[in-house]
Amino acid sequence: MEFNLTEERMMLRDTLQRFLADKYSHENRRAMIAAGEPYDAGIYAGLAELGVLGAMFSEGQGGFGGQGFDLMVVFEELGRAGVIEPVLPAVLAGGLIAALGSEQQRGLVEEIIAGTHVAALAQGEAGSRYDLNHVETTAAAEGDAIVLNGIKTHVLYGAEAQTLVVSAREAGAATDAAGISLFLVPVNAPGVTVSGHRNMDGIPSATVALDGVRLAASSRLGAAGEGLEALEAAVARGLTAICSEALGAMEAAKELTIGYLKERKQFGVPIGKFQALQHRMADMLIEVEQARSAVINLAGNLDQPRGRREIHACAAKNLIGRAGALVAEECIQMHGGIGMTDEYALSHFARRLTMIDHLFGDTDYHLERFIALKAG
Amino acid sequence: MDLNYTKEEQAFRAEVRQWLEDTLPNELREKVRLGKRLAKADIERWHSLLHTRGWLAPNWPRAYGGCEWNAVQRHIFEEEACLAHAPRSLPFGLSMLAPVLLAFGSEDQRQRFLPRILNGQDWWCQGYSEPGAGSDLAAVKTRAVRDGDHYVVNGQKTWTTLGQHANWIFCLVRTDPDAKKQEGISFLLIDMETPGVTVRPIVLIDGEPEVNEVFFDNVRVPAENLVGEENKGWTYAKYLLTHERTNIAGVGFSNALLTTLKHVAARVNSGGRPLAQNPHFAARMAQAEIDLMAMATTNLRVVSAAAKGQAPGAESSMLKVKGTVIRQELTSLLRRAMGPDALPFQPDFLDGGSNAAALGPDHAAAAAPAYFNMRKLSIFGGSNEVQRTIITKAILGL
């Protein structure tokens, strides 16, 4: 066993930490959001330059990382700084292209790593909730072409992407595991309508309507009807990313709160002197350390066979969901009114932590799934 | 003990229900049902409808236009109003300032201000908290210095709910800086249109500017606007706080929330069946319901025990802590119930009086903002930590 990071990962973490400390602030993010910018293109280019996007891919895929701990190191820092730039789609859609793509399709990976191309994953639908296998969007062969019809919801960074990785059904009923394929869809293809919005946590998202979108058969990513397995593996990587991000956000929220407890005075003393608050901070610290261990368990098992990987994915997402809610709620409470203001960074961390619970399965969903996996 | 409502109480409930059905405008009902934000005019409209029926001031004596309802009647009204998705009436004039004026104000002040609360001429806000005086409310620094027949006020209030709509603010001001901190405070009524008053909105975590900072720069306030005696404001302030807590259990709100939650959970699909059939989610919903059933009775026990029309004492701290925890849990469950549809931030829909379409099913747009907003319940009106300290000292004797 070895619980220290490799030197390369340590270096990446340190440079990323310095870059974000220098360049990224709550005030800038707020101003950018107020100005209607989806995210800061300059920061995104900077992240690419630092190798943050390259670290999401293995050497064989054209990157220099790609393992669970690479994701963890990067996303913990992104979470700590509250970054809303599109690194997650590189893991999800980018990861799928790298894992399944033909040589020609894989050409996109190079552009993704360079930060010049955003590919977004379009898998959710109105009735699917958190089930990856619930796909009602259809892909029908018409001569040499494939025609997509359906509506994809909650497509993170969908309005900022140039390419969408879309799950669509070529065979079977709405929730069958078999029959789901993945397709590369350029957003400017006729019949694609992308309507963007922003999520509670400031992250851009979109609804994508696919109305008779004609694609060449070469747009299929991987084998026909066998997309679910790869999708699930990519989502496990995505879960590693967002769980690590949540960990960073928890650390940041905790630090802000410790600082505030020392500085804020009521009744003539710092409020951190009240044992009613001290013990809750102590409990929070314990929960954050537990969350860190759960993320380490997931990151370390990401390349293990499906059963083992998924058990840790469920465990981490469930624990992160519980710890995230605790940290968000307790940090706000211990701040008093100031913790509820948009102006203060804590509220951003609280929103992000809460919304992470709504991505790729919440605490209840993963609890139930964990029980099923353990039983099976 | 008899848990059944009397004939009169049942008749009263039927009367309230009928009135709500006939009177509550559909537009308001829909806004409240979907968790949309109410504009100033919406709240004024609701007040005016209640006033016309004579039901705007449940706690006030009849002589001043109130209903003099007892605890059970108030409970019934609140329950029915919440279930009908009626807006909440504004507490600042009705259940904060008015009890203070009735107990400690001059007859002139009552005659001057109470009718204006009823007829909607005045919108009051609460000027208690300051940047340095939150839980330690007696630390207020805003200064009022007597100058002839005026006070000159300088300082700052903060977290002033809906102060952007208000034309009057009741303030705790320091009139004697040398006395012990509780003994140098006065209770002063300030017309916000007076020169020197500035209001700056504060946007909260749900994206709404619900609270404000209010600055006072040499604001001249007629001395007749002092309530009671100079330097006795702390007594009045505490009296007001116990009244602020009378409805703090929020049982009616929680009941309405639970109804919405069940409605949503029965319709949302989770893994091929309604979410209400997910055992983990169903268990949490059931637990919240069990807590709420008990809280409804705890609330009535405490509120009925208080003398007629009076506010309960330290026991209200129990209602505050447990009532807010239940309400927060219900908003948390409703947020979770929406799944990914809780993600989008939809201010245009939430603010829109019109038909701006929302992403996701009914209740999705407001689920996360309401959850975040309700964090305030355990912070304001005396934080839940402060309430526990009150229980520790006043009830447990520790």
Ligand SMILES: Cc1cc2nc3c(=O)[nH]c(=O)nc-3n(C[C@H](O)[C@H](O)[C@H](O)COP(=O)(O)OP(=O)(O)OC[C@H]3O[C@@H](n4cnc5c(N)ncnc54)[C@H](O)[C@@H]3O)c2cc1C
């Ligand atoms: C099964 C068992 C085995 C034990 N084995 C050993 C042993 O092998 N060797 C040994 O030396 N001792 C042993 N102990 C004793 C143990 O260390 C003491 O019980 C412990 O230190 C608590 O002291 P106390 O029982 O006097 O409780 P108290 O110290 O009187 O505490 C009573 C309560 O007050 C709380 N409390 C006390 N101070 C504070 C504070 N400042 N802030 C907040 N809360 C506070 C405590 O948490 C507790 O809930 C054992 C005890 C038990 C129950």
Ligand SMILES: Cc1cc2nc3c(=O)[nH]c(=O)nc-3n(C[C@H](O)[C@H](O)[C@H](O)COP(=O)(O)OP(=O)(O)OC[C@H]3O[C@@H](n4cnc5c(N)ncnc54)[C@H](O)[C@@H]3O)c2cc1C
């Ligand atoms: C949405 C909202 C609306 C509001 N509306 C109004 C309004 O209209 N008018 C108005 O005057 N005020 C209003 N308030 C202010 C509210 O009353 C204060 O926020 C509250 O009194 C807490 O003060 P604070 O925010 O300064 O927190 P602090 O007092 O600084 O408290 C910070 C934390 O320390 C804890 N703490 C403090 N003292 C102790 C102690 N002795 N022991 C243990 N824990 C302690 C608190 O419980 C809290 O967790 C509003 C607040 C909010 C959030």
